[in-house]
Amino acid sequence: MKIGVMPASFRVPFKEAVIKARDMGAKGLQPYVTGGELAPENLTKDDRKAILKYVTDNGLVFSALCADFGLNFRAYGENEEGIKRTMAMMDLAVDLGTNVITTHIGHVPEDENSIEYINVCKTIETLGKYGDSIGVCFATETGPEKAIKLRGILEKVDTKSAKVNLDPANFVMLCGQDPVEAVHILKDYIVHTHAKDGVMLGQIGEGRYQELPLGTGGVPYIEYLAALRDEGFEGFLTIERECGETPEKDIQLAYDFLTDALKKLY
Structure with missing residues (x-):
């Protein structure tokens, strides 16, 4: 497994974040591409080549792109513009040398026969089929849904490119899902x-939680990483720090924690 970083977590401009990630020893980057300097609509073909060269010249790759801008997956038939926008981000992934984009799909109803549940599946399938055609995975980030429910959704869609971006903390904070069990299910x-x-914080469904520095929360990281290893996952563990007053320090601590944990597993 390799360690990556979300550049936005450094809270500095992208090129500065690349240098910080490089100096830390990270191997990959997952930037947000939903707005600003890395949004598809703001990048020419030459811009894309220059960004990719800058990243690779610093010894890094794009592990994935984050395409999370609030697309309403439950409104299939009314979300065409959002789907087109997501497809543009998938095209950008190709230009930046990665084959994964990630996003949240939002809360999915329990009733599999409800129009909203069916619409979620249709939206995923539409994006997944586009991914099939260009070689890009559309990865749903884990969140409010338990692993078995998410797997059920992915099993229903007719595409090979509908995948998962597993965030173990979201499972712990939002729905009480054991991340180790989730690895085996997904x-x-x-x-x-x-x-x-x-x-x-509180009960499942209340939406109260607290993000903490890596290794100090409810994710059983050694067991979780062992499960990923045992299931043959060799991809990126991409550090994300969404709060806190000392992001760079917290990211470094996370990098050191993961480095030590991986040494114990291999």
């Missing part, structure tokens, strides 16, 4: 992961 779909930690 093993056939995991193409990218986030390295984050946290705890749930």
Whole structure:
């Protein structure tokens, strides 16, 4: 497994974040491409080549792109513009040398016969089929849905490119899902992961949680990483730090924690 970083977590401009990630020893980057300097609509072909060269010249690759801008997956038939925007980000992934984009699909109803549940599946399938045609995985980030429910959704869609970006902290913080169990349930779909930690505050469904520095929350990281290893995952553990007053320090601590943990597993 390799360690990556979300450049936005450094809270500095992209090129500065690349240098910080390089100096830390990270091997990959997953930037947001939903706005600003890395949004598809703001990049010419030459811009894309220059960005890729800058990243690779610094010894890094793009592990994935984050395409999370709030697309309403439950409104299939009314979300065409959002689907087109996501497809543009998938095209950008090709230009930047990665084959994964990730996003949240939002809460999915329990009733599999409801129009909203069916619409979620249709939206995923539409994006997945586009991914089939260009070689890019559309990876759903884990969140409010338990692993078995998410797997059920992915099994229903007619595409090979609908995959999973596994965020173990989201499972712990939002729905009380054991991340180790989740790895085994979702093993056939995991193409990218986030390295984050946290705890749930209150009861499942209340939406109260706290993100914490890696190794200090509710994710059993040694067992979780062992499960990924045992299932043959060799991709990225991409550090994401969404809060805290000392992001660079927290990212370095996360990198050191993961480095030590991986040494114990291999």
